[in-house]
Amino acid sequence: MWCAIILAGGSGSRMGAGCNKVLLPLNGVSIIRRSVRAFLPFVEHIVLVSREEDMPDMAAEMAQDGLQVSIVPGGASRQESVWRGLQALPEACDYVMIHDGARCMIDGDTIARCIASAKACGTGVAAVAVTDTIKQVNGQEQAIHTPDRSTLRAVQTPQAFHLPLILRAHQHAMQEQFLGTDDASLVEHLGETVQLVEGNRRNIKMTTPEDMAVAEAFLQDSPAFPILRVGQGYDVHRLVEGRDLILCGVTVPHTLGLLGHSDADVALHALMDAMLGAMALGDIGKHFPDTDERYRGISSMTLLHHVVALLKEHHARVTNCDVTIIAQKPKLLPYIPQMRENVAKALSLPVERVNIKATTTERLGFEGEEKGITAQAICMVQEG
Numbered sequence: 033m034w035c036a037i038i039l040a041g042g043s044g045s046r047m048g049a050g051c052n053k054v055l056l057p058l059n060g061v062s063i064i065r066r067s068v069r070a071f072l073p074f075v076e077h078i079v080l081v082s083r084e085e086d087m088p089d090m091a092a093e094m095a096q097d098g099l100q101v102s103i104v105p106g107g108a109s110r111q112e113s114v115w116r117g118l119q120a121l122p123e124a125c126d127y128v129m130i131h132d133g134a135r136c137m138i139d140g141d142t143i144a145r146c147i148a149s150a151k152a153c154g155t156g157v158a159a160v161a162v163t164d165t166i167k168q169v170n171g172q173e174q175a176i177h178t179p180d181r182s183t184l185r186a187v188q189t190p191q192a193f194h195l196p197l198i199l200r201a202h203q204h205a206m207q208e209q210f211l212g213t214d215d216a217s218l219v220e221h222l223g224e225t226v227q228l229v230e231g232n233r234r235n236i237k238m239t240t241p242e243d244m245a246v247a248e249a250f251l252q253d254s255p256a257f258p259i260l261r262v263g264q265g266y267d268v269h270r271l272v273e274g275r276d277l278i279l280c281g282v283t284v285p286h287t288l289g290l291l292g293h294s295d296a297d298v299a300l301h302a303l304m305d306a307m308l309g310a311m312a313l314g315d316i317g318k319h320f321p322d323t324d325e326r327y328r329g330i331s332s333m334t335l336l337h338h339v340v341a342l343l344k345e346h347h348a349r350v351t352n353c354d355v356t357i358i359a360q361k362p363k364l365l366p367y368i369p370q371m372r373e374n375v376a377k378a379l380s381l382p383v384e385r386v387n388i389k390a391t392t393t394e395r396l397g398f399e400g401e402e403k404g405i406t407a408q409a410i411c412m413v414q415e416g
């Protein structure tokens with residue numbers, strides 16, 4: 033499981049904004065929301081480390097995007113803040129990316145390179161070649177050394193690590209009272225290898241008002257808001273005796289059940305078709321053919337998890353959905369809260385972003401005659 037720790041703890045005094053700089057809007061979207069959004073397609077969970085006094089503002093920012101992010105208070109130093117973030121990771125986490133919240137221009141390709149490197153060798157740290165000549169100075173601002181520029185790299189974030197390694201590095205640094213300006217230096221201090229990967233010159237850290245101007249210029253050729261796509265789905269299954277009636281993962285007590293190759297969860301089938309439709313990825317028949325024995329009797333919840341993962345591969349996620357189940361019988365109202373909960377969990381959404389409703393057809397048509405159940409779904413998908 034991949035997680036991200038995003039640091040939003042600095043006061044941003046060099047920005048002169050009178051508030052935490054990551055709360056400043058950049059082309060209409062705050063710096064911190066931009067940073068968090070960049071990681072969504074790549075991780076299962078995000079921990080945001082913030083100053084205690086900024087936590088309500090951070091929560092409000094995350095709520096605007098409907099994001100479920102853990103927000104934890106930071107420490108006295110950057111290093112302590114990261115340590116607190118590490119403590120807040122879910123138990124199942126085995127890889128973590130640590131990122132400065134002020135680097136909101138981070139791109140998916142750089143994140144993907146960090147991930148690939150950490151998977152291969154335990155570390156992956158974004159860095160770029162240095163174009164300025166660097167001088168080492170003494171206390172009187174006199175040059176005392178000029179290192180060979182070709183051997184120098186400017187290090188950015190994200191910095192990706194196998195979790196046990198970065199935990200060990202932080203514990204070791206604490207024991208030795210070693211303070212580093214980034215997490216990679218703690219791994220180096222431990223005597224372990226840190227692998228650098230190609231970063232991006234646009235991945236600047238918002239520190240001064242000039243940085244904001246540069247970032248705005250970069251953003252001119254990209255949309256101010258993420259790309260939204262809509263998809264719809266429709267499905268019908270026949271009602272027969274001797275089968276369970278499963279709708280949105282809930283087994284609804286009834287004399288009849290739906291016939292199908294899988295568990296015939298018509299509502300989830302419509303929802304999955306809507307998700308695939310939004311991304312122009314065909315339909316569930318294409319991805320899970322009913323001629324394939326692997327899918328016989330399979331829970332549609334399992335298939336939904338596959339579709340969520342497929343969208344993730346395309347850097348996309350559902351932001352809300354609306355499902356209508358058309359059935360004469362049984363009464364579905366008592367089961368709707370559990371259905372919403374099941375779908376929200378599978379889509380990693382707050383339950384308020386999932387609507388499920390049921391209707392009859394006033395005894396008209398095949399649904400009215402209780403020959404079958406229909407479902408329709410629509411969903412919004414955010415790309416990038």
Ligand code: MG
Binds near residue numbers: 268292296298
């Ligand atoms: Mg179906």
